[in-house]
Amino acid sequence: MMQPYFYSVSEFIAMGEHGVFVWSCWAITIGMMLVFILYSRRQRQALIKQLTIQQARQAQRGAKTPNPATKQSS
Numbered sequence: 001m002m003q004p005y006f007y008s009v010s011e012f013i014a015m016g017e018h019g020v021f022v023w024s025c026w027a028i029t030i031g032m033m034l035v036f037i038l039y040s041r042r043q044r045q046a047l048i049k050q051l052t053i054q055q056a057r058q059a060q061r062g063a064k065t066p067n068p069a070t071k072q073s074s
Contacts, residue, residue: 006012015022 013019013023
């Protein structure tokens with residue numbers, strides 16, 4: 001017959017007096033993952049905004065200066 005390692009929830013949380021270390025490691029890991037996800041999303045949004053602005057500037061430059069290669073000579 002198999003014996004459970006922890007007999008109660010409080011024993012599980014205490015983790016044999018290593019609970020503070022175990023749960024703080026879990027909290028740090030999950031916290032860092034959330035920070036990484038939020039940082040990545042903001043960086044992506046900033047990049048999309050930057051590329052949109054860059055495309056608009058290039059479109060404005062293209063409209064202002066005629067391209068000599070497209071002119072037809074008579």
